[in-house]
Amino acid sequence: MEKMVEIFNIASQNETYLKENKYPGRGIIIGATPSEKHYVQIYWIMGRSKNSRNRLFIMENNFIKTEIFDEKIEGDRSLIIYYPIKSINNYHIISNGDQTETIYDFINNNKTFKNALDTREFEPDPPNYTPRISGFIDLRSENSNYGLSVLKTIDHNKEFCQRNYYYYTKFIKGFGHCVHTYDHDDNPIPSFSKEPYLIKLHENIDDNIKYIWDLLNIDNKVSVLVKYISKEINQTMIKIKNRNNR
Secondary structure (H helix, E strand, O other), X not given: OHHHHHHHHHHHHHHHXXXXXXXXXXXXXXXXXXXXXXXXXXXXXXXXXXXXXXXEEEEEOOEEEEEEOOOOOOOOOOOOOOOOEEEEOOEEEEEOOOHHHHHHHHHHOOOOHHHHHOOOOOOOOOOOOOOEEEEEEEOOOOOOEEEEEEXXXXXXXXXXXXXXXXXXXXXXXXXXXXXXXXXXXXXXXXEOOOOOEEEEOOOOHHHHHHHHHHHOOOOOEEEEEEEEEEOOOOOEEEEEEEOOOO
Protein backbone atom coordinates (compact mmCIF):
# COMPACT_ATOMS: atom_id res chain seq x y z
CA MET A 1 0.00 0.00 0.00
CA GLU A 2 2.80 2.40 0.93
CA LYS A 3 4.54 1.68 -2.37
CA MET A 4 1.38 2.44 -4.35
CA VAL A 5 1.01 5.79 -2.56
CA GLU A 6 4.57 6.62 -3.58
CA ILE A 7 3.82 5.67 -7.20
CA PHE A 8 0.66 7.80 -7.12
CA ASN A 9 2.60 10.81 -5.82
CA ILE A 10 5.29 10.40 -8.49
CA ALA A 11 2.62 10.16 -11.19
CA SER A 12 0.94 13.29 -9.84
CA GLN A 13 4.23 15.20 -10.13
CA ASN A 14 4.63 13.94 -13.69
CA GLU A 15 1.09 15.06 -14.47
CA THR A 16 2.03 18.58 -13.39
CA TYR A 17 5.19 18.43 -15.48
CA LEU A 18 3.25 17.43 -18.60
CA LYS A 19 0.53 20.01 -18.02
CA GLU A 20 3.07 22.82 -17.67
CA ASN A 21 5.05 21.70 -20.72
CA LYS A 22 4.11 23.92 -23.65
CA TYR A 23 5.47 21.56 -26.27
CA PRO A 24 6.29 17.92 -25.43
CA GLY A 25 5.57 17.07 -29.08
CA ARG A 26 4.07 13.70 -29.90
CA GLY A 27 3.64 11.22 -27.06
CA ILE A 28 2.95 7.58 -26.19
CA ILE A 29 1.62 6.04 -22.99
CA ILE A 30 1.32 2.28 -22.39
CA GLY A 31 -0.17 0.73 -19.26
CA ALA A 32 -3.27 -0.76 -17.67
CA THR A 33 -6.55 0.44 -16.17
CA PRO A 34 -6.93 0.40 -12.36
CA SER A 35 -8.85 -2.90 -12.51
CA GLU A 36 -6.35 -4.26 -15.06
CA LYS A 37 -9.30 -5.43 -17.14
CA HIS A 38 -7.86 -3.50 -20.06
CA TYR A 39 -4.40 -2.78 -21.33
CA VAL A 40 -4.07 0.76 -22.65
CA GLN A 41 -2.21 2.49 -25.46
CA ILE A 42 -2.43 6.26 -25.83
CA TYR A 43 -0.97 8.40 -28.58
CA TRP A 44 -1.19 12.15 -29.05
CA ILE A 45 0.03 14.58 -31.69
CA MET A 46 0.82 18.27 -31.33
CA GLY A 47 1.98 20.96 -33.74
CA ARG A 48 3.60 24.38 -33.76
CA SER A 49 3.42 25.02 -37.51
CA LYS A 50 0.30 25.33 -39.66
CA ASN A 51 1.36 22.17 -41.51
CA SER A 52 1.76 20.11 -38.33
CA ARG A 53 -1.59 21.30 -37.00
CA ASN A 54 -3.34 20.46 -40.26
CA ARG A 55 -4.06 16.86 -39.27
CA LEU A 56 -6.59 14.59 -37.66
CA PHE A 57 -6.97 10.91 -36.78
CA ILE A 58 -9.32 8.77 -38.85
CA MET A 59 -10.43 5.15 -38.50
CA GLU A 60 -9.39 2.84 -41.33
CA ASN A 61 -10.73 -0.67 -40.70
CA ASN A 62 -9.13 -1.72 -37.39
CA PHE A 63 -6.27 0.77 -37.68
CA ILE A 64 -5.89 4.50 -37.14
CA LYS A 65 -4.34 6.79 -39.73
CA THR A 66 -3.32 10.43 -39.69
CA GLU A 67 -4.87 12.46 -42.48
CA ILE A 68 -4.71 16.01 -43.81
CA PHE A 69 -7.58 18.18 -42.58
CA ASP A 70 -7.46 21.06 -45.08
CA GLU A 71 -6.06 20.10 -48.49
CA LYS A 72 -5.62 23.78 -49.41
CA ILE A 73 -2.86 24.25 -46.81
CA GLU A 74 0.48 23.44 -48.41
CA GLY A 75 3.39 21.74 -46.66
CA ASP A 76 5.68 18.70 -46.55
CA ARG A 77 3.50 15.70 -45.71
CA SER A 78 6.18 13.01 -45.80
CA LEU A 79 6.54 12.80 -42.01
CA ILE A 80 3.01 13.59 -40.89
CA ILE A 81 0.92 10.92 -42.67
CA TYR A 82 1.28 7.40 -41.21
CA TYR A 83 -0.43 4.70 -39.14
CA PRO A 84 0.26 5.33 -35.44
CA ILE A 85 -1.23 1.98 -34.38
CA LYS A 86 -1.44 -1.47 -35.92
CA SER A 87 -1.70 -5.00 -34.54
CA ILE A 88 -0.80 -8.47 -35.69
CA ASN A 89 -1.35 -11.82 -33.93
CA ASN A 90 -1.97 -10.31 -30.47
CA TYR A 91 0.99 -7.95 -30.84
CA HIS A 92 -0.09 -4.31 -30.58
CA ILE A 93 2.18 -1.65 -32.11
CA ILE A 94 2.16 2.10 -31.52
CA SER A 95 4.52 4.75 -32.90
CA ASN A 96 4.88 8.34 -34.10
CA GLY A 97 5.80 7.56 -37.70
CA ASP A 98 6.19 5.09 -40.52
CA GLN A 99 8.31 2.84 -38.31
CA THR A 100 4.93 1.31 -37.43
CA GLU A 101 5.21 -0.49 -40.78
CA THR A 102 8.80 -1.58 -40.08
CA ILE A 103 7.82 -3.10 -36.73
CA TYR A 104 4.73 -4.73 -38.26
CA ASP A 105 6.77 -6.35 -41.06
CA PHE A 106 9.47 -7.61 -38.69
CA ILE A 107 6.96 -9.12 -36.24
CA ASN A 108 5.16 -10.74 -39.18
CA ASN A 109 8.48 -12.38 -40.08
CA ASN A 110 9.11 -13.71 -36.55
CA LYS A 111 11.65 -11.04 -35.67
CA THR A 112 11.62 -8.58 -32.77
CA PHE A 113 10.74 -5.00 -31.91
CA LYS A 114 14.44 -4.27 -31.45
CA ASN A 115 15.38 -5.98 -34.73
CA ALA A 116 12.98 -3.62 -36.50
CA LEU A 117 14.10 -0.39 -34.85
CA ASP A 118 17.78 -1.18 -35.18
CA THR A 119 17.20 -0.49 -38.89
CA ARG A 120 15.72 2.98 -38.24
CA GLU A 121 16.91 6.37 -36.97
CA PHE A 122 15.41 9.70 -35.90
CA GLU A 123 13.37 11.68 -38.42
CA PRO A 124 15.23 13.60 -41.18
CA ASP A 125 13.84 17.02 -40.22
CA PRO A 126 16.78 19.34 -39.42
CA PRO A 127 17.51 21.11 -37.18
CA ASN A 128 15.25 19.20 -34.75
CA TYR A 129 15.87 15.63 -35.94
CA THR A 130 12.71 14.57 -34.15
CA PRO A 131 13.00 11.31 -32.18
CA ARG A 132 11.11 8.26 -33.36
CA ILE A 133 9.13 6.95 -30.39
CA SER A 134 7.56 3.51 -30.51
CA GLY A 135 5.97 0.92 -28.25
CA PHE A 136 4.29 -2.46 -28.11
CA ILE A 137 2.07 -4.67 -26.00
CA ASP A 138 2.80 -8.38 -26.52
CA LEU A 139 -0.07 -10.70 -25.60
CA ARG A 140 1.16 -13.74 -27.49
CA SER A 141 1.99 -15.69 -24.32
CA GLU A 142 0.58 -15.97 -20.80
CA ASN A 143 3.11 -13.43 -19.54
CA SER A 144 1.85 -10.19 -21.10
CA ASN A 145 4.53 -7.55 -21.43
CA TYR A 146 5.19 -4.21 -23.07
CA GLY A 147 8.02 -1.98 -24.16
CA LEU A 148 8.99 1.45 -25.44
CA SER A 149 11.77 2.86 -27.57
CA VAL A 150 13.26 6.27 -28.32
CA LEU A 151 15.56 6.75 -31.32
CA LYS A 152 17.15 10.18 -31.12
CA THR A 153 20.06 12.27 -32.27
CA ILE A 154 22.86 13.24 -29.91
CA ASP A 155 22.96 17.04 -29.49
CA HIS A 156 21.19 17.56 -32.84
CA ASN A 157 24.09 15.97 -34.70
CA LYS A 158 22.75 13.97 -37.65
CA GLU A 159 25.81 11.70 -37.61
CA PHE A 160 24.88 10.05 -34.30
CA CYS A 161 21.79 8.02 -33.40
CA GLN A 162 21.12 6.87 -29.85
CA ARG A 163 18.69 3.95 -29.56
CA ASN A 164 17.04 3.47 -26.16
CA TYR A 165 14.87 0.42 -25.38
CA TYR A 166 12.73 -0.09 -22.27
CA TYR A 167 11.03 -3.41 -21.47
CA TYR A 168 8.45 -4.07 -18.77
CA THR A 169 7.52 -7.59 -17.64
CA LYS A 170 4.52 -6.54 -15.54
CA PHE A 171 1.81 -3.88 -15.79
CA ILE A 172 1.13 -1.50 -12.89
CA LYS A 173 -2.60 -1.25 -12.25
CA GLY A 174 -3.85 2.25 -12.95
CA PHE A 175 -0.62 3.59 -14.44
CA GLY A 176 1.26 3.77 -17.70
CA HIS A 177 4.75 4.65 -18.85
CA CYS A 178 5.03 7.78 -20.99
CA VAL A 179 7.56 9.00 -23.54
CA HIS A 180 7.36 11.96 -25.90
CA THR A 181 9.49 13.44 -28.63
CA TYR A 182 10.71 16.65 -26.95
CA ASP A 183 11.73 17.85 -23.51
CA HIS A 184 10.19 21.31 -24.01
CA ASP A 185 9.67 24.08 -26.54
CA ASP A 186 12.81 25.70 -27.97
CA ASN A 187 14.64 26.19 -31.26
CA PRO A 188 15.96 23.68 -32.12
CA ILE A 189 13.65 21.58 -29.98
CA PRO A 190 15.55 19.42 -27.47
CA SER A 191 14.95 15.67 -27.77
CA PHE A 192 13.31 13.72 -24.94
CA SER A 193 16.06 13.11 -22.38
CA LYS A 194 14.25 11.26 -19.58
CA GLU A 195 13.41 7.63 -19.01
CA PRO A 196 9.75 6.70 -19.52
CA TYR A 197 7.80 8.17 -16.62
CA LEU A 198 4.62 7.16 -14.84
CA ILE A 199 1.26 8.70 -15.67
CA LYS A 200 -2.08 7.90 -14.01
CA LEU A 201 -4.69 6.04 -16.03
CA HIS A 202 -8.44 5.84 -15.50
CA GLU A 203 -10.90 2.96 -15.77
CA ASN A 204 -13.12 4.44 -18.45
CA ILE A 205 -11.80 5.06 -21.96
CA ASP A 206 -13.61 8.41 -22.24
CA ASP A 207 -12.07 9.55 -18.96
CA ASN A 208 -8.60 8.79 -20.33
CA ILE A 209 -9.31 10.74 -23.51
CA LYS A 210 -10.42 13.76 -21.46
CA TYR A 211 -7.55 13.39 -18.98
CA ILE A 212 -4.80 13.47 -21.61
CA TRP A 213 -6.53 16.10 -23.75
CA ASP A 214 -6.80 18.43 -20.76
CA LEU A 215 -3.13 17.93 -19.85
CA LEU A 216 -1.85 19.03 -23.27
CA ASN A 217 -1.15 22.65 -24.14
CA ILE A 218 -4.30 24.27 -25.48
CA ASP A 219 -2.56 26.03 -28.39
CA ASN A 220 -0.50 23.10 -29.66
CA LYS A 221 -2.57 19.94 -29.13
CA VAL A 222 -4.01 18.39 -32.29
CA SER A 223 -5.34 14.86 -31.66
CA VAL A 224 -5.47 12.10 -29.05
CA LEU A 225 -6.31 8.41 -29.45
CA VAL A 226 -6.86 5.79 -26.76
CA LYS A 227 -6.86 2.06 -27.48
CA TYR A 228 -8.20 -0.49 -24.99
CA ILE A 229 -7.31 -4.17 -25.22
CA SER A 230 -9.46 -6.47 -23.11
CA LYS A 231 -7.32 -8.70 -20.90
CA GLU A 232 -9.85 -11.53 -20.83
CA ILE A 233 -11.06 -11.79 -24.42
CA ASN A 234 -8.45 -9.73 -26.30
CA GLN A 235 -11.03 -7.49 -27.96
CA THR A 236 -10.02 -3.93 -28.76
CA MET A 237 -11.77 -0.58 -28.60
CA ILE A 238 -10.40 2.70 -29.97
CA LYS A 239 -11.59 6.25 -29.40
CA ILE A 240 -10.19 9.45 -30.87
CA LYS A 241 -10.48 13.17 -30.24
CA ASN A 242 -9.50 15.70 -32.89
CA ARG A 243 -9.03 19.44 -32.70
CA ASN A 244 -9.95 19.52 -36.38
CA ASN A 245 -13.35 18.00 -36.98
CA ARG A 246 -15.12 17.43 -40.26
